[in-house]
Amino acid sequence: MTDPSLEQKLAECAERFGFGRAAMQHLWAAVVEGGGDMAMFDHPEFAGPGQWMRGGLILITEPGNHVLKNRIDAACNTLSRVMREGGDAVASGHRRIHADARGWDTVRVEREVWWPQDLGAPDATGEQNAMAYAYFAAARRLAIRQAERVTLYDTGDHHITGVAQSQQAQAGAMVFTSQLGEVALADMAEVMTFAAAEPTPAPTPAPDSSSAEILDALERLGQLQRQGVLTEAEFSAKKQELLARL
Numbered sequence: 001m002t003d004p005s006l007e008q009k010l011a012e013c014a015e016r017f018g019f020g021r022a023a024m025q026h027l028w029a030a031v032v033e034g035g036g037d038m039a040m041f042d043h044p045e046f047a048g049p050g051q052w053m054r055g056g057l058i059l060i061t062e063p064g065n066h067v068l069k070n071r072i073d074a075a076c077n078t079l080s081r082v083m084r085e086g087g088d089a090v091a092s093g094h095r096r097i098h099a100d101a102r103g104w105d106t107v108r109v110e111r112e113v114w115w116p117q118d119l120g121a122p123d124a125t126g127e128q129n130a131m132a133y134a135y136f137a138a139a140r141r142l143a144i145r146q147a148e149r150v151t152l153y154d155t156g157d158h159h160i161t162g163v164a165q166s167q168q169a170q171a172g173a174m175v176f177t178s179q180l181g182e183v184a185l186a187d188m189a190e191v192m193t194f195a196a197a198e199p200t201p202a203p204t205p206a207p208d209s210s211s212a213e214i215l216d217a218l219e220r221l222g223q224l225q226r227q228g229v230l231t232e233a234e235f236s237a238k239k240q241e242l243l244a245r246l
Contacts, residue, residue: 006082006086009082010024010025010028011024013075013078013079013082016075016078017071017074017075017078018071019045019071019075020045022043023043023044023045023046024075024079026041026043027039027041027043027046027072027075027076027079028079028082030052031052031076031079031080031083032083036054036080036083036084037053037054037080038051038052038053038054038126039051039052039076046060046068046072047060047061047062047065047068048060048061049061050072051126051163052072052073052076053124053125053126054076054077054080055123055124055243057123057124057125057126057135057160057161057162057163058072058073058076058161058162059126059162059163060072060162063162063163063175063177063182066232067226069161069162070222070226070235071222071226073222074218074219074222077215077218077219078219080215081215114132114134114143114145114150114196115134115136115143115145115150116143116150116152119134119136119139119141119143120136120138120139122134122135122136122143123135123136123137123243124160126163130146131144131145131146131174132144132145132146133145133163133174135155135160137159137160137240137243140154140155140156141153141154141155141191142155142160142176142185142188144174144185145196147196148195148196149193149194149195149196150193150194150195150196151190151192151193152190152191152192152193153185153188153189153190153191154188154189154190154191155178155183155188156188156189157180158176158178158179158180158183158188159178159179159236159240160176160177160178161177161178161179161236161240162176162177163175163176163177179233179236179237179240214242214243217242218239218242218243221235221238221239221242222235
């Protein structure tokens with residue numbers, strides 16, 4: 001049987017963020033499949049296929065639609081918290097019930113360390129078109145792995161928040177989004193290139209008691225922005241400040 005309390009939470013999330021029940025169930029299944037840290041989704045209410053990662057990185061097929069991106073980001077963060085608070089029983093039960101709610105099958109892949117370890121833990125990681133990327137906000141570095149090579153780029157004043165869709169397989173064709181708009185990878189300054197090391201399992205981060213508070217603050221900011229209290233620029237600046245503390 002479906003957990004009534006979980007169904008109620010999903011209904012509340014759907015109403016809160018302005019999505020339909022089916023769309024929210026689809027997003028929940030994607031968040032569960034990603035272990036609460038990422039989600040690969042494909043639903044008309046989300047403008048088709050996309051990817052979310054906890055920490056601020058989100059990719060949708062309409063990269064310029066910042067309102068939709070913020071709504072999806074806030075919804076995913078809320079569902080991630082619901083999953084973590086509910087434990088494995090909630091996640092596994094809903095994964096079984098709504099296994100057919102996903103628009104495509106997603107496979108949870110354990111994160112690997114292939115970037116220079118002196119950069120620390122990345123703020124966001126992901127893959128697109130057989131290329132992997134890892135973003136380090138504090139160091140202002142973007143690592144790109146393609147085949148057996150890793151290239152580091154200087155992101156300058158760009159605070160990377162997403163990846164624009166690219167159908168080309170060349171790394172230089174990748175386009176990222178930031179608070180300044182879109183920036184092509186080819187336009188970033190290349191710092192160094194080296195052979196990719198053998199991937200090792202990523203260390204498990206220590207629990208951070210402040211993470212939930214930061215995520216709650218981000219949700220409240222999203223509400224203020226949707227209500228017109230905050231401008232897009234004010235929302236983005238404060239969001240980056242909070243994400244840097246995660």
